[in-house]
Amino acid sequence: MATRASSTTRSRTAGRGAQASRTTKKAPPAPRSPWIVRLLRGLWMGGAHLVGGTARRIGHDARELDPAHRRDGVAFLLLGLAFVVAAREWWGVEGSAGEAIHVVAAGTFGVMALALPLVLLWLAVRLMRHPERTQANSRVTIGLGAITVAVCGIAHIADGRPSPSEGYEGLRDAGGIVGYLVGNPLALGLSVWVAVPLLVLLGFFGVLVVTRTPVNAIPERLGAVYSRLTGHEPTVRDAQEPTDEDLDLAEGVLRHDGTDAPPSKRRVKNGRKTRAERAEEAARLEGYAGDEAFERAAELERELHEAGRDRVPGPVDDPVPPDAPTEVLPEAAATDAVLLPDVPDAPPPPAPPKTRTLDAPPTSPIPRGEQPMLDGDTVYLLPDEDVLVKGAPHKVRSAANDRVVEALTGVFDQFGIAAKVTGFTRGPTVTRYEVEVGPGLKVERVTALSKNISYAVASADVRILSPIPGKSAIGIEIPNTDRETVVLGDVLRSAVARRSEHPMVMGVGKDVEGGYVVANLAKMPHILVAGATGAGKSSFVNSMITSILMRATPDEVRMVLVDPKRVELTIYEGIPHLITPIITNPKKAAEALEWVVREMDARYDDLAMFGFKHIDDFNAAVRSGKVKPLPGSERKIAPYPYLLVVVDELADLMMVAPRDVEASIQRITQLARAAGIHLVLATQRPSVDVVTGLIKANVPSRLAFATSSLADSRVVLDQPGAEKLVGQGDALFLPMGASKPIRVQGAWVNESEVHAVVEHVKAQLKPVYRPDVVPTAAKKQVDEDIGDDLDLLLQAAELVVTTQFGSTSMLQRKLRVGFAKAGRLMDLLESREIVGPSEGSKARDVMVQPDDLPATLAMLRGESAPGHGGGTDDGGPTASGPQEPYEDLTANMPPEAVDYHDSADTVDDGFSGPVR
Numbered sequence: 083m084a085t086r087a088s089s090t091t092r093s094r095t096a097g098r099g100a101q102a103s104r105t106t107k108k109a110p111p112a113p114r115s116p117w118i119v120r121l122l123r124g125l126w127m128g129g130a131h132l133v134g135g136t137a138r139r140i141g142h143d144a145r146e147l148d149p150a151h152r153r154d155g156v157a158f159l160l161l162g163l164a165f166v167v168a169a170r171e172w173w174g175v176e177g178s179a180g181e182a183i184h185v186v187a188a189g190t191f192g193v194m195a196l197a198l199p200l201v202l203l204w205l206a207v208r209l210m211r212h213p214e215r216t217q218a219n220s221r222v223t224i225g226l227g228a229i230t231v232a233v234c235g236i237a238h239i240a241d242g243r244p245s246p247s248e249g250y251e252g253l254r255d256a257g258g259i260v261g262y263l264v265g266n267p268l269a270l271g272l273s274v275w276v277a278v279p280l281l282v283l284l285g286f287f288g289v290l291v292v293t294r295t296p297v298n299a300i301p302e303r304l305g306a307v308y309s310r311l312t313g314h315e316p317t318v319r320d321a322q323e324p325t326d327e328d329l330d331l332a333e334g335v336l337r338h339d340g341t342d343a344p345p346s347k348r349r350v351k352n353g354r355k356t357r358a359e360r361a362e363e364a365a366r367l368e369g370y371a372g373d374e375a376f377e378r379a380a381e382l383e384r385e386l387h388e389a390g391r392d393r394v395p396g397p398v399d400d401p402v403p404p405d406a407p408t409e410v411l412p413e414a415a416a417t418d419a420v421l422l423p424d425v426p427d428a429p430p431p432p433a434p435p436k437t438r439t440l441d442a443p444p445t446s447p448i449p450r451g452e453q454p455m456l457d458g459d460t461v462y463l464l465p466d467e468d469v470l471v472k473g474a475p476h477k478v479r480s481a482a483n484d485r486v487v488e489a490l491t492g493v494f495d496q497f498g499i500a501a502k503v504t505g506f507t508r509g510p511t512v513t514r515y516e517v518e519v520g521p522g523l524k525v526e527r528v529t530a531l532s533k534n535i536s537y538a539v540a541s542a543d544v545r546i547l548s549p550i551p552g553k554s555a556i557g558i559e560i561p562n563t564d565r566e567t568v569v570l571g572d573v574l575r576s577a578v579a580r581r582s583e584h585p586m587v588m589g590v591g592k593d594v595e596g597g598y599v600v601a602n603l604a605k606m607p608h609i610l611v612a613g614a615t616g617a618g619k620s621s622f623v624n625s626m627i628t629s630i631l632m633r634a635t636p637d638e639v640r641m642v643l644v645d646p647k648r649v650e651l652t653i654y655e656g657i658p659h660l661i662t663p664i665i666t667n668p669k670k671a672a673e674a675l676e677w678v679v680r681e682m683d684a685r686y687d688d689l690a691m692f693g694f695k696h697i698d699d700f701n702a703a704v705r706s707g708k709v710k711p712l713p714g715s716e717r718k719i720a721p722y723p724y725l726l727v728v729v730d731e732l733a734d735l736m737m738v739a740p741r742d743v744e745a746s747i748q749r750i751t752q753l754a755r756a757a758g759i760h761l762v763l764a765t766q767r768p769s770v771d772v773v774t775g776l777i778k779a780n781v782p783s784r785l786a787f788a789t790s791s792l793a794d795s796r797v798v799l800d801q802p803g804a805e806k807l808v809g810q811g812d813a814l815f816l817p818m819g820a821s822k823p824i825r826v827q828g829a830w831v832n833e834s835e836v837h838a839v840v841e842h843v844k845a846q847l848k849p850v851y852r853p854d855v856v857p858t859a860a861k862k863q864v865d866e867d868i869g870d871d872l873d874l875l876l877q878a879a880e881l882v883v884t885t886q887f888g889s890t891s892m893l894q895r896k897l898r899v900g901f902a903k904a905g906r907l908m909d910l911l912e913s914r915e916i917v918g919p920s921e922g923s924k925a926r927d928v929m930v931q932p933d934d935l936p937a938t939l940a941m942l943r944g945e946s947a948p949g950h951g952g953g954t955d956d957g958g959p960t961a962s963g964p965q966e967p968y969e970d971l972t973a974n975m976p977p978e979a980v981d982y983h984d985s986a987d988t989v990d991d992g993f994s995g996p997v998r
């Protein structure tokens with residue numbers, strides 16, 4: 083695997099190295115040609131560049147083409163030929179030169195000479211505008227060649243197969259010498275009746291090649307042409323009532339799945355439309371030779387393919403795809419959280435299903451990650467992936483890169499250093515230039531030039547990697563002056579994201595080679611996100627939450643969002659994935675973390691009771707019906723959702739309750755992985771008082787955006803580097819277990835996209851909040867009836883629960899209180915269901931087990947109730963009082979969002995268990 087990856091990298095580098103070396107080595111002086119020759123050559127090339135430049139201006143980005151690729155000379159020649167042939171064949175210019183042209187053109191191609199100027203003109207313009215698309219240009223040339231040969235052959239046969247022995251005049255009026263050479267043997271050997279259809283087929287093949295139409299896409303292409311010509315769509319889509327949204331989708335316009343249609347209809351429409359849409363889009367992209375974006379992407383794909391870089395990495399559980407670039411291998415091998423890389427902008431594989439039926443059978447044909455599914459017949463539609471916009475195609479090279487190569491070479495020359503740029507890999511924000519030093523030269527000579535390099539390329543953010551991990555080369559990362567935005571939609575639509583159905587997979591961005599990076603938050607298992615203000619932290623958190631909303635139903639992932647700044651996450655208020663309203667008060671946030679600890683403990687208890695070590699195993703067993711409630715229990719057992727806790731400004735929490743917050747985080751991070759609980763801690767103040775040693779030790783994955791100082795970088799990553807980042811989403815990603823961070827450009831999702839996604843999920847379901855995450859004022863009122871007797875009541879509860887003996891006279895004796903007081907204490911215990919009702923002279927039943935005593939005492943003290951909600955004691959009454967009635971999610975759904983099959987009695991058990 084490693085060998086293949088490195089050879090891949092080598093071969094890519096070698097290609098570029100050849101080019102780069104042109105700029106570094108000076109060619110030996112060539113013998114000077116006579117001045118007249120130089121003048122003519124200069125005039126010719128000057129004219130060629132003038133015409134070529136004008137043609138390129140037509141294409142929007144063609145001006146940045148590599149000069150080495152500009153085949154203006156050839157194109158100019160073709161243009162001249164087109165003009166000359168047209169002058170004779172179209173405008174009938176006389177004279178000996180005209181005659182010579184006719185002899186050659188018509189003598190060769192016969193009547194096709196009339197079309198020759200057009201063909202030459204087309205080729206000339208293509209060469210000027212897209213000289214770098216060598217494969218596409220060859221394809222067009224081959225296609226046109228086939229058409230020419232076919233037409234010449236047919237013309238020759240149609241004109242009575244003139245022979246050269248009868249004079250060349252006849253050949254010129256038929257198919258020329260080409261027609262003779264093709265048509266004559268065919269007609270002689272196979273008869274006219276076979277030859278003509280064969281030639282027609284050849285011409286048809288030529289048309290398919292030129293228009294890049296595979297045979298199986300012909301109907302769609304014709305349909306697309308028809309609809310383009312008439313503005314009407316004749317396909318099955320008519321029967322499916324294409325909406326404006328459909329049309330928008332075809333155009334790649336921002337949209338959000340219509341929620342005003344009945345869900346069943348939406349479901350059908352959604353599925354069929356997507357297929358039809360994809361087929362049409364594939365056909366359009368396949369065949370539309372003028373589609374620049376497509377051609378560019380296809381070209382890139384081919385280029386990478388030729389370089390041996392596979393498009394689809396290995397299986398999901400394989401931490402390192404076979405094609406991982408050398409420099410990420412060490413990190414990637416150490417972690418299973420990062421899947422790298424994917425070729426950007428390549429035509430995507432088939433989309434994952436757009437709908438998820440919440441009661442999907444346990445044996446789904448698509449192997450899924452271990453994720454819980456809510457019972458019930460409700461249908462929850464994930465947002466359509468086209469809600470997220472498409473980004474511009476990735477550039478592998480631009481004029482800006484060439485300028486930097488020149489500048490670097492200049493610096494090396496200036497300081498007399500035998501080093502050369504052997505290649506580069508362009509990412510969206512930075513390009514990594516690879517530099518090899520000559521034998522006997524100290525690497526430090528190059529690294530010492532960092533300031534001069536910064537000066538030469540006019541950028542303060544030059545980062546030098548010595549060496550590039552896994553390579554004998556120095557990497558110089560220099561920001562692109564023409565940086566690209568990586569949009570979340572592209573990351574989520576990439577093959578690497580589609581390879582996994584795990585609901586906790588999020589789109590991170592693109593690496594420095596332009597490969598997509600996604601991460602499974604469940605495998606992180608906790609992550610610290612830090613960076614100076616404006617560096618892109620909040621944008622990352624937005625991308626993360628949006629990724630989850632795009633891929634996970636509320637029964638798969640629930641969230642606790644803490645946003646003390648009150649601005650960043652407000653947009654998510656009301657999404658059904660929340661288990662509590664967005665927490666903005668830092669004190670309440672600290673309490674919520676304590677609730678998370680209790681929730682984790684409750685999940686652990688449940689796992690232990692049923693004999694599982696990880697929530698995924700438990701969920702899998704629940705789905706396959708292997709977990710049964712204990713005898714006599716009414717509890718309905720359901721899978722646990724993952725719980726994602728996002729804190730967007732840890733510093734605010736650390737200011738109000740540093741010790742409590744630190745302790746909660748420590749406890750959660752030590753244990754929560756197996757319980758399916760994952761923390762994301764973001765801060766713009768990565769100082770040691772916020773990100774304490776204890777927190778750092780327990781949050782293994784780090785994502786550093788640009789920090790304001792080297793010290794901050796050290797706090798986040800334990801190494802420098804983040805202070806050199808350029809901001810706006812440029813980040814160093816250090817997943818758990820990695821030793822070297824990976825540089826990524828974070829994915830960007832704009833507000834209107836987030837809004838569309840949020841509106842979609844909110845229209846599906848309303849959130850069902852847990853009342854106990856953040857204690858409410860009502861709780862305190864209940865406690866008022868205890869009044870001054872709290873201490874006595876606590877002792878009474880302890881006595882009764884530890885002895886399991888609910889006797890008033892025992893309380894009288896042990897607590898040394900009077901009968902009236904003991905009776906009152908017993909009543910209070912009964913009102914909180916710690917003991918059962920009075921049974922005359924008999925002792926009362928004790929409803930709480932000794933194990934639950936701490937939680938019971940906490941509840942009596944007025945602290946928030948433990949999150950047991952029916953978990954540990956298998957349906958019996960818990961210390962927190964009677965089990966809360968399970969809420970029926972569908973009760974909060976808008977009527978059209980529910981696909982009612984039956985009565986609602988199937989729904990409730992999805993919300994039993996600790997977190998609902």
Ligand SMILES: Nc1ncnc2c1ncn2[C@@H]1O[C@H](COP(=O)(O)OP(=O)(O)OP(=O)(O)O)[C@@H](O)[C@H]1O
Pocket residue numbers: 567568613614615616617618619620621622766787809810811812827828829830
């Ligand atoms: N991934 C990205 N791609 C492109 N631009 C980005 C990206 N991330 C951030 N930006 C740009 O940087 C600006 C600031 O980003 P953001 O608000 O995420 O920073 P922040 O670190 O959260 O700052 P603060 O701590 O003040 O909230 C954004 O408005 C956007 O213009």
